[in-house]
Amino acid sequence: MNTPLVTPTPTAPGSLPLIGHAHRLARTPLPFMASLREHGSVVRIRIGTVPAYVVTDPALTRKVLVTDAADFTKGGKIIDALRVFFGDGLATVADGDVHLRNRRLMQPMFNKGHIATRGDAMIDQVQSMVAAWEDGEHRDVFADMNNLTLAAFLVALFGTDLPPHLQEEFTALMPAIMKGTIRQTILPPWANRLPLPANRAHAARVARLRTLIDQAIDHHTSQPATTTATTTQTGCPHSDRPTGLFETLLTAPDPLSRQQLQDEAITLLTGAIETTGTTLAWSLYEISQHPNVERRLRAELASVCQDRPLRYTDVDQLHYARRVLQEAVRKYGPAWMVTRTATRDTKLGGHSIPAGADVVWSPYLHQHDPEVFPHPDRFDPDRWTHADATATRGSFLAFGDGRRKCIGENFAWAELQIILATILQNCSRIQLTTRPPRPQAVVTVKPDRLTMSFSRPTTSGHKDDEDQAHRPPAQPCTR
Numbered sequence: 001m002n003t004p005l006v007t008p009t010p011t012a013p014g015s016l017p018l019i020g021h022a023h024r025l026a027r028t029p030l031p032f033m034a035s036l037r038e039h040g041s042v043v044r045i046r047i048g049t050v051p052a053y054v055v056t057d058p059a060l061t062r063k064v065l066v067t068d069a070a071d072f073t074k075g076g077k078i079i080d081a082l083r084v085f086f087g088d089g090l091a092t093v094a095d096g097d098v099h100l101r102n103r104r105l106m107q108p109m110f111n112k113g114h115i116a117t118r119g120d121a122m123i124d125q126v127q128s129m130v131a132a133w134e135d136g137e138h139r140d141v142f143a144d145m146n147n148l149t150l151a152a153f154l155v156a157l158f159g160t161d162l163p164p165h166l167q168e169e170f171t172a173l174m175p176a177i178m179k180g181t182i183r184q185t186i187l188p189p190w191a192n193r194l195p196l197p198a199n200r201a202h203a204a205r206v207a208r209l210r211t212l213i214d215q216a217i218d219h220h221t222s223q224p225a226t227t228t229a230t231t232t233q234t235g236c237p238h239s240d241r242p243t244g245l246f247e248t249l250l251t252a253p254d255p256l257s258r259q260q261l262q263d264e265a266i267t268l269l270t271g272a273i274e275t276t277g278t279t280l281a282w283s284l285y286e287i288s289q290h291p292n293v294e295r296r297l298r299a300e301l302a303s304v305c306q307d308r309p310l311r312y313t314d315v316d317q318l319h320y321a322r323r324v325l326q327e328a329v330r331k332y333g334p335a336w337m338v339t340r341t342a343t344r345d346t347k348l349g350g351h352s353i354p355a356g357a358d359v360v361w362s363p364y365l366h367q368h369d370p371e372v373f374p375h376p377d378r379f380d381p382d383r384w385t386h387a388d389a390t391a392t393r394g395s396f397l398a399f400g401d402g403r404r405k406c407i408g409e410n411f412a413w414a415e416l417q418i419i420l421a422t423i424l425q426n427c428s429r430i431q432l433t434t435r436p437p438r439p440q441a442v443v444t445v446k447p448d449r450l451t452m453s454f455s456r457p458t459t460s461g462h463k464d465d466e467d468q469a470h471r472p473p474a475q476p477c478t479r
């Protein structure tokens with residue numbers, strides 16, 4: 001029998017006239033995504049009347065992202081919506097020479113050695129913010145984690161001497177920008193163009209963000225820079241005014257225009273905050289539900305730090321913490337729907353994909369495959385220690401792959417480790433104070449609401465906690 005040249009592509013059940021599967025994507029996006037695997041390796045869904053092809057086999061996703069990437073370029077409705085306000089930053093610019101050039105230019109910003117020069121400054125920033133939390137206060141954890149990741153990222157990007165008013169305005173502006181961005185990606189393009197108050201407000205906020213970035217760049221360039229962190233008599237590795245990672249772009253031999261610098265800064269800010277913020281929020285939630293995980297995290301921290309505050313050089317030794325964070329990234333995506341556009345009529349695993357069609361891949365879907373990750377809804381950091389953990393590599397696609405792979409992955413791991421360790425050092429007990437959060441799939445898979453209380457260690461020992469792995473509050477490094 002001859003093998004058919006074209007495999008028929010199934011359409012997911014439940015499509016309704018005019019809206020297609022939009023109601024399923026809006027109401028139950030994560031179960032809907034995960035269910036598509038049952039129907040085939042490529043499954044057609046309809047968003048309104050427009051078809052999109054969802055890839056459920058990780059080997060085919062790698063074809064889309066790596067080997068056949070020329071046939072599947074970055075694009076789709078979400079990217080188009082983002083580009084309207086954020087311009088041609090690295091994440092939204094079309095595949096081609098500009099992307100390649102800017103990627104090459106920016107890659108050194110995020111290599112491990114370069115990030116290490118910013119590590120202790122980030123720790124100080126996070127430490128000072130966490131130390132200001134009131135003992136036992138109920139806190140909005142998603143907002144807190146986004147604020148911490150933003151503050152740490154600003155220190156890394158622009159250096160430690162960003163004027164406080166700029167830092168405050170960035171912090172006030174970014175949550176509203178993220179919300180407006182989500183709205184832009186959900187609504188049809190024509191609705192985004194209407195002169196509605198919400199659209200005008202979003203445009204005004206993005207314009208303000210561009211001004212803030214300009215001011216941060218101006219401030220940065222007006223200061224005498226030190227090239228790298230230096231160890232001084234104080235023993236602190238960053239007593240000089242350190243340069244930020246953005247220096248790489250500002251001093252490029254073939255410099256970017258102001259508009260391009262703004263586009264890249266906006267892209268980095270929006271790409272860096274909610275992804276790491278939401279991962280941290282979910283990690284803290286899971287830790288609060290698994291006392292044994294918390295105990296092991298504290299024991300590891302105690303043995304690595306030996307009663308002193310965290311230093312950046314400790315981070316690579318926090319192996320269990322890395323597994324906890326990796327499991328949070330796996331379980332919660334955090335990206336759940338990423339798109340490409342077919343550049344020509346082509347085939348994927350035998351399925352015909354017409355030119356111009358949206359092709360969807362989903363880290364969440366792959367990372368919830370029960371054959372690769374048994375009991376995928378279970379939070380199990382130890383799944384990353386098993387000898388066969390390498391066999392799961394092909395399905396762990398949280399940071400993407402190929403030429404559009406996340407440029408900030410090293411930075412994300414560093415920032416996640418710093419923030420988690422600093423919270424554990426400063427807070428002896430972490431407790432959920434509301435009902436368990438429900439995952440909400442917007443740009444990332446975020447908790448719908450998450451309130452927790454954080455207790456300070458008492459001088460006599462752990463408050464309300466018999467855990468022997470007590471850590472004293474971290475003392476800030478005096479600069």
Ligand code: HEM
Nearest residue numbers: 090091271272275276398399400404405406407408411412
């Ligand atoms: C847990 C944290 C993070 C996750 C899960 C994540 C995930 C991703 C994914 C899946 C992509 C690929 C999208 C695609 O293929 O279309 C991506 C791209 C990107 N990410 Fe991340 N990201 C994270 C943190 C960060 C951070 C901290 C930064 C900035 C320092 C960043 C900046 C970017 C940029 C600029 C791109 C576009 C790269 C390109 O197209 O060349 N991300 N990220």
